[in-house]
Amino acid sequence: MKKILLRNLPKVDIILKNKEIENMGKSVDYYTFLSCIKKSINQMREEILKTEDEEKLRLLGENLEENIIKNILSLVEKEKRKKIQRVFNGSGTILHTNLGRSVFSKKIGEKIGEILSSYNNLEYDIEEGKRGSRYKNLENLISQVVGSESALVVNNNAGAVILCLNEFSKNKNTIISRGELVEIGGSFRVPEIIKFSGANLLEVGATNITHLDDYKRNVDEETGVLLKVHTSNYKIKGFTQEVDLKELVKLGKDKNKLVIEDIGSGNLVEFSKYGIVSEPTVMKSLEAGVDLVTFSGDKLLGGCQAGIIVGKKELIDRLKKNQFLRAIRVDKITIALLEELFTNYLDEREAIKNIPTLRMITEKVEDVEERAIRLSNILEERGIKNKVIETKATIGGGSMPDEEIKSFGIEFIFERKISPNRLEEYFRKNKISIIGRIEDNRYFLDMKTIFLDDIDELAQNIQDIFLERGLV
Template sequence: MTQALFRALPAVDACLNALEASEPALVAATPRPLLRALVNRFLDGCRAAIREGRLTDPIRLSPEVLLPGLAAFAAREGAPRFRRVLNATGVVIHTNMGRSVLPAEAVEAVLNACRGYSNLELNLATGERGSRYSHVEDLLCTLTGAEAALVVNNNAAAVLITMDALCAGGEVVVARGQLVEIGGSFRIPDVMERSGAALREVGCTNRVHPQDYEKAINEHTVALMRVHTSNYRIVGFHSDVSVAELAEIAHRYGLPLIEDLGSGSFLDFSANGLPGEPTVRSVVAAGADVVTFSGDKVLGGPQAGIIVGKKAIIEAIKRNPLNRALRIDKMTLAALEATLRLYLDEETARRRVPTAAMMSAAPETLRRRASRLASRLRAACRERADICLVPGESRVGGGSFPENALPTTLVAVTPREGGAERLKRRLLATVPPLIGRLENHAFLLDPRTLADEEIPLAARVVREALETEDGGNAAMPPIAGL
């Protein structure tokens, strides 16, 4: 009987021909060698089911019966691994989901940069070789008040090249409470050691005073450094030294002040209940000689490490050999320039930069959006789930504003069968996947991080997940359609 079942399995070519006839879009989108490999994997799953006694009816092995499951398997497993997801977590700058969403203008700029050749390092005034940084340097100086600017591939790189260019072989004085780890085991002391600079800690974990810095300065000191603790807060019995105070000390001793701002911002979000984060311009104005910050966090642009400051210092950093290894590519440059141009008008930036718009969204706007989402879900899910609105909180994320939550209205989906945990697993396998959060036995969707045009899509994939008969992860069983 087993051998008869094996013989009943259709040939690979027969399966490919059936897919070509019934799923032309799938076949066109999937390279032929990959599609053949997927058919083989699917048939291997059938063989395993025969050997294990889970498949005993030869009728279930006919091409007509196998085809829907095969097509679903090939579409799921043949899709690109890097794909779009729907973020309904309410975390605006979600590191696991690519951090900031680019403005439409930045997306268009990237497409233009990729469609043809560009003046990446071509000076159109002379026809000679130019600098790629010239496309954004003037913009950065205008927006921050700095004399010069440089962009590398992320803020960790910005700190590394700054330390290597200015501090190698010398001592850098930094407060003990600012020796932060920002995620992924990236630690400020490790970066300093890698650059060849020696760390000189001052103060205590919770308190540091101006005299602590002054006492630490000696003939080996090459810089004072201040690290903005953007991803955590020390509260209670705490004191710090301001940028202006530290700049005065540094300059009195002829030293540069380096400020690692981390998640830099050009906008003041205090009106949205997010106080306490300095803008890049305010730090430059307070006297910092070099300021480093991220392009893909609160700024809302592409991944980049931005360095602004005094012209002579930035020129020295530009000449550092690491600059070649850490430089940005044309796509990043195009996206960054387009994003920075939006910040030339603050109100335009708040509307057009998605990160800024999400952070600035008013509670009543979010409630209206949540109501639209809930209506869509009720129509799509019908009797399969209970849908209601509940008050909740969003987060900025990305190591920014760690103490401050943003009020929002959540949409709670409570399946009548199977539970919220199973719904969460099923939504990982939908196209596109939908990521939310679980609380109080409900699956919660935060409209803050869902664009208006994504609301119908979110409703569709929730309906599909609720209709899925398989209770596990649909991406796992190779013959889930049998």
């Protein structure tokens, strides 16, 4: 019987004529598609060869082509999920590191699409008709927004810190408080970054308390810079003390040493005005007199991955001559994205309205509730029982670790018990992945991170999941 089944295995060209398979092939590249077909046929061949039970072999023979096609569809879906693709974020974490952190507005997306699909003036001065600087316009824009003398953009904030320390503290001591030796994420730690830059780490103070005298006692001719790192991804509570930024700046001036601050989150908004806990801003650091400030582009700033350095022009000019800059410079996409982003920051009201990250952080909880009610009503009309629940959303992305934002979510109601982990898997493995949250042994979608324009499509995807999995 095995020989008969092996002879009956369909050829690739026969499989390709199947309508369902033909439609699926349009969603992936031809190489991946053909590989999935061959893999499925080979898997069936192996299944036949290892099966000894005659009844099982008979059943395999009855549904031979159908099983192969079903497996092909499953393999193609798995391959699609390996590539970067759009997902619905129902986790309630605004800056979700695993889901790409900041989201851009559709307007910016359209603008960048035009630039990507055409030539552009990246290093061409249209007014002068000759080669120009790829950074000039963006640097001027950033400086105007934050109030700095100059600015520079590199590929990420770790790169920005390394560049600054390599230029101003190579083979010298970089003095930093022990309480600021943070791990940034992905196992990147400040001590290793300082070492990689060519500087020597000199830690002062204690984990929870650092005094100005701790810095004073260690400043000498071997000192390169005084480095301050904002602990944006954790907080130490209780008996704590850190040196005021203005005091550190005064010490730097008195000792003729540079003060560099890694503010990390890249915040340009005073969130306390919107009922959110206050987070240090780049502008306040510059006002305090810090020589150079570095920050990320894809956290509270609401943009793409980038490291931004702002501060004194003479120092920025030195950084531009550092040979390491070539290795960490940014491309046309990053420049175009940041130009659009910082243009919005020229008017904070425009930034709050047009930058999704800021809009989600500052929006009224009633707006989230409205989205939850709308999705709930659509699902009820389609026979999917659910209820609107109160939740707590988070900012994420290593920013404001203790801050929770009032939110609303959708919890699903079943007549028979279903594991929240199983439900999470069904949603995650959907054609468009839906990433929800499990909390207190229940699965739900937090509407803080679901956009109004996506609700109808999300509802359709939820309905498809429930029908496919027999949940209604």
